[in-house]
Amino acid sequence: MAIEFTKYHGLGNDFILIDNRSSSVPTLTPEQAIKLCDRHFGIGADGVIFALPGENGADYTMRIFNSDGSEPEMCGNGIRCLAGFLADLEGESRNQDRYRVHTLAGVMTPQLMPDGQVKVDMGLPRLLALEIPTTLTPAEEKVINQPLEVAEQIWNVTCVSMGNPHCITFVKDVAAIPLEIIGPLFEHHPVFPQRTNTEFIQVVSRDYLKMRVWERGAGITLACGTGACAALVAGVLTNKCDRTATVELPGGALQIEWSEIDQRIYMTGSAERVFTGNI
Template sequence: MAEAITAAAATSLSIKPLTRHSPLFLSSTSFPILRLNSHKNPNFRPLVVSSSTSIESVATEKTSSKTAFLDQREGSRYLHFVKYHGLGNDFILVDNRDSSEPKITPEQAAKLCDRNFGIGADGVIFALPGINGTDYTMRIFNSDGSEPEMCGNGVRCFARFIAELENLHGKKLSFSVHTGAGLIVPEIQEDGKVKVDMGEPVLKAVDVPTKLAANKNDAVVKSELVVDGVTWNVTCVSMGNPHCVTFGIKGGQELQVDALNLAQIGPKFEHHEVFPARTNTEFVQVYSPSHLKMRVWERGAGATLACGTGACATVVAAVLEGHAGRNCTVDLPGGPLEIEWREEDNHVYMTGPAEMVFYGSVPV
């Protein structure tokens, strides 16, 4: 069988819900076709269906029934996927509800995330059966093959993916998701945005974790950290995954985040000895008490266009350091997120978009 991938941009199309028993097809308008390079078969041919071809005719022409497309590849070397992004933080979503273990290995996920020789993404997310009374389980492999506890932008994409799988279009709904960071409850709003109860921030230094000495109620708040000979003021927060938030260097002027070379400084924070589990790092510029700008170096993914847990950690740190109030717009390179740290329940709430990009099948 010739190796092929079916993929086309679908951001302006009316997409039918995908289930395990629906054929995976692709239609295109004037958008460019996404082509994947393959080490195994550099001569593979992408299969694209024109926008004038009906879904039903494709299913009939290629298979004897709508379910036959999946049935003939079930257990084969093909992985069916849908790609989503949350403010440019992009993920490959896999329907894994029939198994408690991911369909592919971390090494395979890293290859699929490669932007030159794969689909291209910041991570692969699996929708698995729920455990401990939850509706679903979410697991994610980063682009380097590591597995983080959680991902804020990823959980918004996960919620929209579940809505597609369960045919829940245009409805306001919420469900419970088990993650490595604990219980997460996303809510799809009527405007299509996703609001997520991210739970309580963890501030105790030993639980973040960080080896920096606690200086405020067992927490690390505006503490000094020397990185590459420069002393930074940092606050450490866990949103189920570790974050180091900085508003600038000691005694320095207000941080200008666009001037930073993240590729140079980011890894030095991530792999610093005071972070035994490595860390995500947020560099923050304060516009006003309700408006922040942030750039992020993500653990296991590098510089990304957005980080949901990072935006949450940023607002928590901004409140603790006295830079901002509990309701903030956080500008990221990919767009804004609305973050609220509620005083009454100590939970952090994140609201933002998640969009489908394209979907298809790829040999693994």
Template sequence: MTLKFSKYHGLGNDFILIDNRHQSQPLVSQEDAVKMCDRHFGIGADGVIFVLAGEGDTDYTMRIFNSDGSEPEMCGNGIRCFAQFITELEGKEEIGKTYRIHTLAGLICPTIMGNGQVKVDMGEPQLEAEKIPTTLGKTGEKVVNESLIVGDRTYHVSCVSMGNPHCLVFVEDIEQINLNEIGSKFENHPVFPQKTNTEFIQIISHNYLKMKVWERGAGITLACGTGACATVVAGVLNERCDRISTVELPGGCLEIEWSEKDNHVYMTGPATKVFSGQIA
């Protein structure tokens, strides 16, 4: 059997997209997803995303397997690619069209903006320690600028969930951070019972931040949409940035707004098709 796919990327965070609407479970096992993501012996990607039929009053359901076979709750860059892939499946791109997507993180609503841009209502950030989850703070309390020993250093971290856990670290110069050395230590730290994504952030100005990311289940990636959202939330909580800010990642920039009006976080950025193909 051959399996058709399309490959997309959001600022270099790349995914294999599969039309899975006719079946309730992913067409590819987690083990096979690992093989497909291999950049030497497979297609190469940070994850495999499946477009399933919607549940309840949603239009579609999104499932994703990371390159290590784990299944995250959500992916910010991935859902932008998901939305653009839907327009490919439907055979039309309707500017201003908003889709209601069921994810393991709840309802997420991306809107097609045209010119490859997608704006996503990412919902409200979760800030209570137990909802992130982390044992770094007390139940019902925020985790903001708390001390955390990782390896032989003490870091000051803040924690945010955008449907998936994030640990945010503000530094003077992100170029001095060795992600290969420290990333997995943060991801697997015992204060994060479901592991964590980790972002290192340098403040350039009150509305411009630079970020590098170690993603849970994928390692170093060129971009992380939920991480960019969590970055601005943490920046506001630490009084380091505005609620509307640009986040520069290694793969490019995302525009993030943490709205005072509805407490939702909005992310706008590109989703680009690379190619389509089929694999045995």
């Protein structure tokens, strides 16, 4: 089987994009995706994204397999890359600058901006323990500044779902965190029945945050869009940042806004095509 693909990255969070519009079922299995994501024996990526036909009135559907074969509900950097990929596929026939994309976390709306950036309406953050999910607090309560023991240390964590689970903790220096050791312990902690993404945040100022992330199913990545959104929400809930801020990740910066008007999260950042090929 020969497969054409395009490699994209959003701030270094990289993906293999596949045109899957002829079928509502991904053309690859999770096991095949694992092989393609291998950086030594495959193409190399944090995940494989499939552009499928739209569902529930959406223009397209996005499915994604992580580099470990698991399937997340959503991916913020990935959906920006998908928007760029869809524009490539439509070519001169493209008559819109925004798409309604069906995901396992609901319908997201990325918009191609004149400066080449992609702005995404990420929807409403979900804050109740049941929605995340986590057992850190009773199901109908929010998880804000709750103590969690990891690696014989107490961390104050705030949990947010952006359609996928996030555990955010604020630290003095993100560079000092042994992410490769601490990250897996957070991801697989028993209080997170569906595992979790974990963001370590350093507050530089009320409108500037530094972030490192351990992604559920992918490990250390250079950026995480949903994580940046969750981090800003956690910062507002703990009164550490404003409702609009720059979030600096190892791969670059995202602009995140939690609108006071409609309470939705808006993320703006880059999506870069790297190369096309077939395998």
